[in-house]
Amino acid sequence: MSFSISDHQNSKRVRVIKFKESDLDRLVFPFKKHSILSLEYKPFSRFSLAKSLDEVFQNKLSKTLNDILNDRNTGTAIVEPEIKNKKFDKDFLVKLSTGLAYLIGNPNFDSMTGKYYARFHVKHQDSSDSYLRKAYTNLDLHTDGTYVKEKTDWIIMTKMEEQNVGGGESVILHLDDWEYLEDLSSDPVGQEDFVWGSPKSKNVDYKVEHPVFSKDKNGKPVISYIDQFPEPKNMKQGLFLQKLSDALEQSKNKISFPLPVGSTIFSNNYFWLHGRKAFKEHSGLSRELLRIRGTFFN
Ligand SMILES: [Fe+2]
Structure with missing residues (x-):
């Protein structure tokens, strides 16, 4: 029981x-x-x-x-x-x-x-x-x-x-467990507001703005990120997202099952x-x- x-x-x-x-x-x-x-x-x-x-x-x-x-x-x-x-x-x-x-x-x-x-x-x-x-x-x-x-x-x-x-x-x-957390979450670009949209199938007709990294109540980094939806507004944001994407996919600490x-x-x-x-x-x-x-x- x-x-x-x-x-x-x-x-x-x-x-x-x-x-x-x-x-x-x-x-x-x-x-x-x-x-x-x-x-x-x-x-x-x-x-x-x-x-x-x-x-x-x-x-x-x-x-x-x-x-x-x-x-x-x-x-x-x-x-x-x-x-x-x-x-x-x-x-x-x-x-x-x-x-x-x-x-x-x-x-x-x-x-x-x-x-x-x-x-x-x-x-x-x-x-x-x-x-x-x-x-x-x-x-x-x-x-x-x-x-x-x-x-x-x-x-x-x-x-x-x-x-x-x-x-x-x-x-x-x-x-x-992510090897690149300290490096990426302390980058000032990751704390800037990004514009986030979505494709038609999601039926969301507005865009939102928020950073990729913020802090929880204990000061630890938290993340809000997906590769397809942020709309970088300049080279700096674009390159940051590319680096972030590569660093996530390269992680050896992913768990798959x-x-x-x-x-x-x-x-x-x-x-x-x-x-x-x-x-x-x-x-x-x-x-x-x-x-x-x-x-x-x-
Ligand atoms: Fe998902």
Whole structure:
């Protein structure tokens, strides 16, 4: 009647939380009370769903997640539910991710889908306007929410399904493990305001301004960065971003791993960066991901 918790095999900063099938079974009934539509339309229903998730784990899951997500030494949890049985379908995974989110905070409105969450596919062919769905190129290390006004304290990424997949491993990097942090975060250009826009598919019709690096309440550097969206206004900013991009991708301290279907990466978005390796080419490639981004309650 409890989850297990351990260090990820590749990093002590990443905590792996496993849910047993017998505990997931106890979620089936309370989850049935809410349809996906009611969760989308009635925000309060997401809170009661989350409470039922916490209750299955004697109200210890919320504290554990909050502790991990707010601790600079960790900041990432990978949640691995044992979902071999078909009854744990995609709707179940949407509900589980929703429950996890609402134990931590409030999701932001996701303009790409007009909901509190987004589901999207990566396939063999793609005509979209961002790297998100480009299967055969790396999705370079970045944080989320760089181009929106809302704060993005945390992100959830859940793998809903995959078919004919080779490669495409998740890649994450803790800022304090990055060899170039001191060099880049102390560069005055990194503390200047940059203009951040976004391509059409994101449905955000404004631009924002903020620096790449700022400081948390303890004076430690935090980052808000993605390669595609800052609009450098001069040579100095352009060259800084190129140096930053190269220094992130060159890091030897990136952690990469295959994320099991049904599992969730739950990360603090200020000191963890995330990305994905390229997939191996396959005409039947299909992978679906769910994401939720939001702010902490407190
Ligand atoms: Fe992202």
